[in-house]
Amino acid sequence: MGAPESNAGDDFHFWWSGTRVLELIEPGTDKTVVVIEGLSHVDDPDESYEAVDVAEYFGGDTLEAASAVNLSQLKYSTKHPGTAWTVSRLCEKRTRRPANGGSSSTRSVIADLAGVYLQLLKKLDRSEIQRKVYIHLVSNQPGNPLVQEAVASAAHWARSRRPGEGRPALLKALTDPQHADVVKRLSDAVGQVLTSEQFCDFLAVLDLSRTGSLGRAALARGVRARAASLTPGRDDESALRLFELVRREALPESTRRGIRAEDVLAALGLADPLDLYPASARLTPLDNPLPAPGARVIAETLLAHPGAIVVAHGPAGAGKTTAIRQLGDHLPSGSVVTLFDCYGGGEYLSSGEERHTPQRFITQTINDLARQCGSPFLIRPPAADEELWRRLGRALEDAVKALDPGAVLVLAVDAADNAAFAAHKRGDRGFLAGLTGLPLPSRATVVLTTRSHRVKSLDASGAPQVELAPFDQTTSTAHMRRYRSDASPADATAFHHRTDGNPRAQYYALTQAETNKWEMTALLESCARTPSPCSRCCLSRHCR
Structure with a gap:
């Protein structure tokens, strides 16, 4: 084989391998490592697998630990394709x-x-x-x-x-x-x-089914196209970085550690994989939660207004976040709910922890969609806001196409009033104005939760509104008896009325009584209607 033919074979090898390493960052993949020229050093310390050009491991990074392994020998011909x-x-x-x-x-x-x-x-x-x-x-x-x-x-x-x-x-x-x-x-x-x-x-x-694969030029175009979807405006640069990543791994001095997801992300310009999710939700795990009264009502409103934005509001502690987290229980089978947490454990105003900016909201949302629906990741967001919103629109279209028939996609933005407050305090626009102006696919909806007195701050005039009801008497009784099984019907009725059925006010009273070992009388006195049962909530930084 002459030098031109050999070089072409190397190009085919590297571009084809580039398509395989990109799969390391596909949503939901169990591919763990791709080794170029042989198997991993652990499996092949003596380099005995000379005939293996590419080894792909799934579910583990050794032959014993992996759930599947693909071993490929590559052959390329320029003269006689x-x-x-x-x-x-x-x-x-x-x-x-x-x-x-x-x-x-x-x-x-x-x-x-x-x-x-x-x-x-x-x-x-x-x-x-x-x-x-x-x-x-x-x-x-x-x-x-x-x-x-x-x-x-x-x-x-x-x-x-x-x-x-x-x-x-x-x-x-x-x-x-x-x-x-x-x-x-x-x-x-x-x-x-x-x-x-x-x-x-x-x-x-x-x-032998992988014979007749695309040529090196077509493979290169495929890698560039995939890189373009991940790193808008940097497709050639990103593709060449992937090519170089594979080429280095193929060198004789390579340790054959293999290429992993973090290596691909670094080649694409993402130093920290956590930057894929710059504003992850910081919510307390729900342990056998009581049914949130608002979840069903929100779901019914969303289904009645496809392609629209819905505002769900209530007083502090009314269970807005819990309702959003239970929303999927009331949607058609196969539906997807992504939750963007604007509160961030109370750190949303801290420098470096901002959640109100378009770049953080869109990057987090697109990559949540990628993880849940299999649509493309966004590795390096474009700098211009208008390009960011265009990418989100495409991501929504891709995500909707992946849904089961009859299913819907819901973007839930929890504590959206905090994002509006943060944008006002910082003197910038925030993401809400862009989101409320974004055309949505017919099977996608957005729900914004807010405290009732802040509805106007969301810039969502004309959007259907849902006012979240508090716990009814039955749910308040069930809540109380989780902590106080000895509660009489009269105790439960007093508890419900004194807390106005507010879930958070009830939780604070019940946990405080449990910690201090209060008798029933002291418990009921702690949640007297004057002052307001939510006054402690509003004074607490845990209030949304």
Whole structure:
């Protein structure tokens, strides 16, 4: 192979590998590491897997720990891209010199792949290999249909073969003489590398479906397109960084640690993976919560106003956050609710912890959608606000397309009045004005929660409003009896009226009584209606 052909092969190798490493940051993926040139150092300390160009691990980073492993050998031709991988080509012996400078050997492609299977047997037993490993031939040249069909038929038989059955039984089981001829020639080319039974098992994990892959130019375009969706305006730069990341991993001096998600993010310009979620919700876990009265009403209002913004309001402590967290229970099956927390554990006014800016809101929301719906991540947000909003609009469209039929998407913005207050205090615009002006897909809605006296601050005039009701008598009684099982009906009635059914006022009274071991009389006196049951809430920094 001449230098131009060799360089083209390297490009194909690196761009194809670039498509594989991008999958490390796909939403919901269990791919953990991609190793270039062999397996990870732990699995291959002696560099015995010379025939493996790319190893992909899923669910773990060693052969033993992984739930699945894909091992690929790559072949590329510039001069003859249309030449198929016939059985003759797979079995043709060629002289090769190892990359480590060892002595040359004469081997065929199929014997190389069989050698990979033999190495695996030193680490895993037969059943483990059958369960989680595939050995792939990847090439821009197409596969020969006869060979692919023959290997598929042999693999189907081999997966259920009985102990002791080997090549003779396999050849007898193949009813198509052409399939039998292909398998026999493959077996002859493998020779003594594998035993008769091992050869059958090898065919069960051999995959030739990745022949006929895109050429290097098309692969490069694909990587650039994916990079463009992740890093708007920096597609060429980001794609070249990914190419260089793969190239460095392929160098002889590489430690073969493998490429991981954090390496891909760093190559794309994200120093800290946490920056994908710059304003994550800081909410207290709900432990067997009581049903929030407002959740169903909010859901019904959202479903009645598709593509709209809805404002849900109530006094402090009315259970707005809990209602939002229970919203999914009242939506069609398969619906998705993302929750943006404007309060941030009370730190929303702290420098560096701001949550009201468009960049933080949009980055957090797009990447929440990516995690929940499989739409693209946003790695490096564009600087201009108008481009940010355009990206959010696209993300909503992508997310809606991924929903089940009949399902809806809800962007829930909790304590939105805090975002409005922070923007006013800082003297900037905040994200609310942009959000209320954003066209929404018909199956997407936005719900903003706020304290009632701050509804006007949201810049959402004309939006349908839902006033959240407090706990009714039945729910207040259930709440009280979680802490005081001895509460009489009269006690529960007094508790409900003295707290106005306000969930947070009730919680504070009940937990304070539990801590101080108060009698019932003291508990009820602590939540007297004068002063207002929420006065302590409004004085507390925990009030939303």
